[in-house]
Amino acid sequence: MTRLRSYRDVAGDDRSAMLAQVQAQRARVRSRLAAVSRVVGVMSGKGGVGKSYVTSGLAIAAQQTRGWTVGVLDADLHGPTVARLLDATGPVRVKGDVVHPAVGRSGIAVFSMDLLLADEAPLRWRDTSAEHAVSRGLLEAGALREFLGDVAWGELDLLLVDLPPGTASLTDLAGLTSHLTGVLAITIPSEESRRAVARALTAAASSGVRVLGIVENMSEYVCGECGARQELFSGQAGSRLAESTGAPLIGRIPFFPGLPDQRAESRPVPPLPEDVVARFFEVIER
Amino acid sequence: MKFLCLDCDTQMAFDERNVPGDGTFAAAFSCPTCGRKIAMLANPMETQLVDALGVQIGGRTLRDQPLELVRGKLEGRDDAFVEDGAERADGPPDGRPLWSAEADERLGRVPSFVRGMVKKIYTEYALERGIGEITPAVMDRARVELGLEGM
Numbered sequence: 040m041t042r043l044r045s046y047r048d049v050a051g052d053d054r055s056a057m058l059a060q061v062q063a064q065r066a067r068v069r070s071r072l073a074a075v076s077r078v079v080g081v082m083s084g085k086g087g088v089g090k091s092y093v094t095s096g097l098a099i100a101a102q103q104t105r106g107w108t109v110g111v112l113d114a115d116l117h118g119p120t121v122a123r124l125l126d127a128t129g130p131v132r133v134k135g136d137v138v139h140p141a142v143g144r145s146g147i148a149v150f151s152m153d154l155l156l157a158d159e160a161p162l163r164w165r166d167t168s169a170e171h172a173v174s175r176g177l178l179e180a181g182a183l184r185e186f187l188g189d190v191a192w193g194e195l196d197l198l199l200v201d202l203p204p205g206t207a208s209l210t211d212l213a214g215l216t217s218h219l220t221g222v223l224a225i226t227i228p229s230e231e232s233r234r235a236v237a238r239a240l241t242a243a244a245s246s247g248v249r250v251l252g253i254v255e256n257m258s259e260y261v262c263g264e265c266g267a268r269q270e271l272f273s274g275q276a277g278s279r280l281a282e283s284t285g286a287p288l289i290g291r292i293p294f295f296p297g298l299p300d301q302r303a304e305s306r307p308v309p310p311l312p313e314d315v316v317a318r319f320f321e322v323i324e325r
Numbered sequence: 326m327k328f329l330c331l332d333c334d335t336q337m338a339f340d341e342r343n344v345p346g347d348g349t350f351a352a353a354f355s356c357p358t359c360g361r362k363i364a365m366l367a368n369p370m371e372t373q374l375v376d377a378l379g380v381q382i383g384g385r386t387l388r389d390q391p392l393e394l395v396r397g398k399l400e401g402r403d404d405a406f407v408e409d410g411a412e413r414a415d416g417p418p419d420g421r422p423l424w425s426a427e428a429d430e431r432l433g434r435v436p437s438f439v440r441g442m443v444k445k446i447y448t449e450y451a452l453e454r455g456i457g458e459i460t461p462a463v464m465d466r467a468r469v470e471l472g473l474e475g476m
Contacts, residue, residue, distance in 0.1 A: 043331075044329060044334075046327055049327050049329055049336050051327065051336040053326060053327055054327065054328075054336070054337070054338055054339040054354070054383070055326035055327070055339065055352075055382050055383060056339070056380075056381075056382075056383055056384030057326060057375070057378070057380045057382065059384070060378075060379070060380040060381070060384065061378065061380060063389075064379060064389075067389070129402075129404070129405055130404050130405055130406055130407045131405060131406050131407070132406075132407055132408075132409050133391060133392075133406050133407070133408050133409060133441060133442075134408075134409035135391075136389075136390075136391055137391050138391045138392050138406075139409075154405065155395070155399060155401040155402065155405045156399075156401055156402060156405075157401070157402040160400070160402075162399075163399075163400040164398045164399060164400065165397075165398050165399070165400055173370055173373065173374065174370075174373040174374055174376070174377035177374065177377035177378060178377045178394065178398060181377060181378065181379050181394045181395075182394065182395050182399075184379075185379075185391075185392045185393070185394055185395050186392075186395075189389075189391040189392050189393075
C-alpha cells in the first residue's frame with residue numbers, strides 16, 4: 040500500500056493561500072503600528088474595576104502633561120465605554136484603504152466598537168446559524184486585528200489598549216503586535232479581585248508580556264465634604280499582587296466622590312492622582 | 326491546505342471558487358499533470374470559520390477593504406461609516422465605470438453600513454476588467470468570481 044504523504048511532505052506552495060493571507064494581515068498590523076512608540080495594554084482579570092476610567096485618565100494625562108500624541112483602542116468589544124468617556128463620536132470616516140479614528144477629548148484618537156453599534160445594541164454578528172458559537176471567537180479576534188491594522192493611527196507617542204476582562208484578548212494582542220511595551224493591571228482591593236487579576240497576570244507572563252505595574256483602583260472612599268477616608272473593599276490586592284509578581288505597585292486611586300451624572304452628555308474624567316501618573320511614565324519610559 | 330493527485334503524486338492547482346449564497350462554498354482544484362478535477366465542498370460551519378479568519382480559499386482577487394470583516398459581519402448602525410470624498414453613484418467623471426439605474430437600485434438595497442465598501446469592490450472589479458458600465462449582470466458575475474456572498 041502506498042504511503043499517503045502529509046502536508047509537510049508535499050513541498051509545493053499552499054495553494055489555498057490561507058496562510059499567506061493570515062501572514063499578510065499580521066504584516067499590515069505591524070506596518071500600521073510601526074509609527075507608534077509605545078503600545079500599552081490596560082487589563083484586569085475582573086470586570087468593573089475601572090479599567091476604562093484608568094485608561095482614559097492616563098490618555099488625558101499623557102496628552103496634557105507631556106504633550107504626547109495619544110490613541111486609545113477600546114478592545115472591550117462587548118462593553119465599550121472609552122469612546123463616551125473621551126467624548127469621541129462617529130460616524131467613522133473611511134478614505135481609501137484606511138479608517139480614521141474618531142477624535143475625542145484633547146485630540147485623543149479613539150477607536151471603539153461603541154462607534155459602530157447602535158445605542159444600547161449588543162455586539163452581534165450577522166450570521167445567526169447554529170454554528171455561530173464556533174466562529175465568534177475568531178470574529179472578535181479579527182475585529183481586534185482590524186482595529187489595530189486598518190485604523191490610521193498615525194504617529195503616536197502612546198497607544199493605550201483597553202482590554203476586556205479575561206485573558207483571550209491579551210493573548211491576541213500579544214500575538215499581533217511585535218512591540219507591545221507591556222500591560223498595566225488594574226485591580227480593586229478585594230481578595231476576589233486579587234485572585235482574578237493574578238490569573239490574568241499568569242496568562243500575561245506565559246505570553247511573554249511584560250507587566251508594567253499594578254494599579255489599585257477604588258482603594259478607599261474619600262468624603263467630598265469632610266475629607267474623611269473610609270475603606271470601600273477589604274483587602275490589599277494591589278500590594279499583594281505586586282509582591283507575588285515582582286511588578287511595581289504604580290499607585291492607589293481612591294473612589295472619586297464627585298463622579299458626575301452618568302446620564303449627562305459630556306462627563307469629564309476625574310484626573311488621576313499625580314503620583315500614579317508620574318509612576319506610570321516612569322515605568323513606560325524605563 | 327493542499328490537494329494531492331494520488332495517481333500522479335502531484336499537487337493540484339486552485340482553479341476557482343463558488344459562493345452560492347446559502348452559507349456554503351465550493352472550491353475547484355485540478356491536477357496539472359493528468360487534468361483530473363476535484364471540488365472541495367464546505368458546509369456552513371467550515372465556511373463560517375474561513376470567513377471569520379478574513380481569508381478566501383485560493384487567495385484574494387481584490388485587495389483588502391478597510392475593516393472588511395467588521396463591516397461585512399457586524400450588525401452595526403447604518404450611519405457608522407462615511408466615505409471621504411465618495412463619488413456619486415451616477416457621476417463617473419474620471420473614467421470610472423457608470424452605474425446603470427438597475428445596478429444603482431440594487432446597490433441601494435445593500436445595508437448602508439457596508440454600501441460604500443460594496444460599491445468600491447464592484448467598481449474595482451469593473452476597472453480591472455475595463456468594464457464601462459456596471460449592470461446587474463456584471464454584479465452577478467463579480468459575485469461568483471469574487472465570492473461576494475450577499476453583496
